[in-house]
Amino acid sequence: MKLNELKLSNPYLDLPAECHDRVTPSPLVKPHLIHANKDVAKLLDIDEEELQTEDFVKLINGEFTAEGSDTFAMCYAGHQFGHFVPRLGDGRAINIGTVNGLHMQLKGAGETKYSRSGDGRAVLRSSIREYLMSEAMHGLGIETTRALALIGSHHKVYRETWETGAIVLRVSPSWVRFGTFEYFAHKKRYAELEALADYAIAESYPHLMDEANKYLLFFTEVVGKTARLMAEWQAVGFQHGVMNTDNMSIHGLTIDYGPYAFLDDYDFENICNHTDQGGRYSFGNQPNIGHWNLQALMVALSPLVNSEKLEKVLDHYPRLYTQRYLYLMGEKLGLKNVTQEKDLDLFKHLLGMLQGLTVDYTVFFRTLSHYDGDRTALLKLGLYHKPMNDWLDSYDERLQEDAWSTKERQASMLKTNPKYVLKNYMLQEAIDAAQESDFKLVDDLFTIAQDPYSEHPEFERWAGVTPDVFKNEKLSCSS
Ligand code: AMP
Ligand code: MG
Numbered sequence: 393m394k395l396n397e398l399k400l401s402n403p404y405l406d407l408p409a410e411c412h413d414r415v416t417p418s419p420l421v422k423p424h425l426i427h428a429n430k431d432v433a434k435l436l437d438i439d440e441e442e443l444q445t446e447d448f449v450k451l452i453n454g455e456f457t458a459e460g461s462d463t464f465a466m467c468y469a470g471h472q473f474g475h476f477v478p479r480l481g482d483g484r485a486i487n488i489g490t491v492n493g494l495h496m497q498l499k500g501a502g503e504t505k506y507s508r509s510g511d512g513r514a515v516l517r518s519s520i521r522e523y524l525m526s527e528a529m530h531g532l533g534i535e536t537t538r539a540l541a542l543i544g545s546h547h548k549v550y551r552e553t554w555e556t557g558a559i560v561l562r563v564s565p566s567w568v569r570f571g572t573f574e575y576f577a578h579k580k581r582y583a584e585l586e587a588l589a590d591y592a593i594a595e596s597y598p599h600l601m602d603e604a605n606k607y608l609l610f611f612t613e614v615v616g617k618t619a620r621l622m623a624e625w626q627a628v629g630f631q632h633g634v635m636n637t638d639n640m641s642i643h644g645l646t647i648d649y650g651p652y653a654f655l656d657d658y659d660f661e662n663i664c665n666h667t668d669q670g671g672r673y674s675f676g677n678q679p680n681i682g683h684w685n686l687q688a689l690m691v692a693l694s695p696l697v698n699s700e701k702l703e704k705v706l707d708h709y710p711r712l713y714t715q716r717y718l719y720l721m722g723e724k725l726g727l728k729n730v731t732q733e734k735d736l737d738l739f740k741h742l743l744g745m746l747q748g749l750t751v752d753y754t755v756f757f758r759t760l761s762h763y764d765g766d767r768t769a770l771l772k773l774g775l776y777h778k779p780m781n782d783w784l785d786s787y788d789e790r791l792q793e794d795a796w797s798t799k800e801r802q803a804s805m806l807k808t809n810p811k812y813v814l815k816n817y818m819l820q821e822a823i824d825a826a827q828e829s830d831f832k833l834v835d836d837l838f839t840i841a842q843d844p845y846s847e848h849p850e851f852e853r854w855a856g857v858t859p860d861v862f863k864n865e866k867l868s869c870s871s
Contacts, residue, residue, distance in 0.1 A: 415503075417498055418454070418503065425541065471636055486498045528813065529630070574692045633652045633867070652664065735790070
């Protein structure tokens with residue numbers, strides 16, 4: 393449909409007033425479209441031709457009022473690096489309305505009641521990162537928020553230096569965070585807490601709406617979804633960087649892309665966020681933090697459900713995580729009938745070997761996906777051959793147990809191990825060009841983000857090992 397035929401609803405505004413604050417977006421100066429996502433436009437029933445119009449830029453810039461739009465920011469609290477902050481909220485995200493169950497949100501559209509000392513803006517570099525990475529995660533089959541479009545502008549925004557402001561119109565089936573529950577629990581506003589729980593159940597787990605013990609079952613679902621998401625991140629080598637409870641989705645989505653990173657060389661202890669000196673959000677600690685965050689959510693839900701019952705549910709988290717992780721690693725290695733007893737040692741041996749040899753995580757699995765007994769390409773990935781040979785001996789042995797031809801295994805592995813992930817150095821190159829008004833690399837990275845398992849001969853240079861100078865660079869939190 394045309395933009396002027398869009399009809400928006402605002403279900404979140406039915407919640408008590410303390411859940412949100414109505415606020416009008418503040419447009420950026422001289423906005424221009426950088427990229428639009430045709431697939432997301434389809435989900436919103438927006439005609440492709442509309443993406444080229446002035447009205448479309450106005451929509452992303454918060455200047456186009458669609459029918460039914462009622463703009464607002466959401467209130468939440470959160471544990472940041474383990475410390476409780478009683479009020480955070482959307483400091484720079486403004487909701488503009490819902491279409492087909494997808495809530496549209498403008499990130500970087502100006503101050504809200506929850507901005508604290510922030511300016512409500514997002515700079516071009518961080519907006520490019522969120523825009524591309526959310527699509528990349530979707531392309532990898534990992535649950536995530538998505539984005540309809542990215543605009544740049546001449547709007548001056550100060551960070552460590554003067555930069556320009558940008559807005560991403562991002563969409564999600566839910567923007568409710570663990571921290572949203574923590575806000576009301578901390579204030580002892582139990583009527584609001586209950587209304588929020590009912591809302592989140594209707595939005596994310598509607599099959600539970602009529603269940604007698606719906607709040608317990610709701611928590612059970614969130615525990616399962618979170619365990620699953622953590623396993624997906626670990627298997628693909630994704631590091632979020634800021635797993636505060638306000639950045640944890642009740643729907644089990646990857647949300648709020650900040651200083652994230654894909655692993656370059658495998659490093660269990662890798663830290664990608666340079667404010668995270670203690671490594672709370674290091675790569676290897678993510679599953680534990682998922683557990684910790686669920687515990688914070690559990691405490692927030694305890695006024696609604698018996699705590700002992702909640703605890704029993706949470707006790708399943710390690711098992712759920714491990715089950716899913718083993719399954720995914722089995723897929724990555726092209727193994728059938730994976731069991732903990734049989735295969736855990738093989739996986740541990742592998743990760744130890746990758747860490748010891750400092751092998752690129754993504755390149756290793758993609759190279760292994762072509763393995764047919766000839767070890768040459770794999771041995772080239774590490775300086776010493778013995779550790780790789782030892783592991784490959786165990787792997788060869790394990791492969792004998794599955795009645796799978798080499799061709800079948802390879803075909804399956806090539807669909808599981810991406811050829812392309814958006815490493816930080818690639819994004820940085822696209823950002824550097826974009827800051828000189830050249831958006832070709834944003835287009836290119838978007839193409840491989842959407843289709844990371846296929847060969848793209850024209851983008852072969854993005855499929856290799858990260859150049860040494862760019863490995864494991866740290867980024868800062870919000871920008
Ligand atoms: P983040 O680390 O990006 O998830 O942000 C943590 C909190 O700070 C959230 O409540 C954000 O809305 C808020 N925030 C981050 N950057 C800004 C900004 N530039 N202006 C206002 N609020 C911000
Ligand atoms: Mg956040």
